[in-house]
Amino acid sequence: MKTEYRTKARAALLEFLQENSDRGFSAIDLLTYLQLNNEAVNKTTVYRNLDRLCEQGVIYKYREPDHEGWFYQYSKEHAHCNAHMHAKCSQCGKLFHIDDDFVNEFKEHVLKTYGLYVDSGKTLLVGKCANCAKV
Ligand SMILES: [Zn+2]
Ligand SMILES: [Zn+2]
Incomplete structure (x- = not known):
């Protein structure tokens, strides 16, 4: 019975x-969605699930420059969001997974020149995507 319930909540989460x-999205967005779907979840459960998905690299966790708290984004085709860098369009919110050799070169350069070890999974570049840059 309990297992069945958990599976249902998980299905709603994946949906x-x-x-x-x-x-x-924020944890509150997810909580609101689950509650609208009649899932009896609380904030703690939502955070626990989000943290687990982050560890698995299924979702990417980041901070928005002008907002409080954490934001999350699902990455279906990129399963290793804690291992590469990200860039985000500040206008439309599109997220880019920067997963190529350049990132390693960049990291090495920053380490050599500035003495900082870049934590790729936590790095977010903010800019404007090609679409939004068009006037
Ligand atoms: Zn990613
Ligand atoms: Zn954009």
């Missing part, structure tokens, strides 16, 4: 992730 794969 939410898929529906929102092109935008970031």
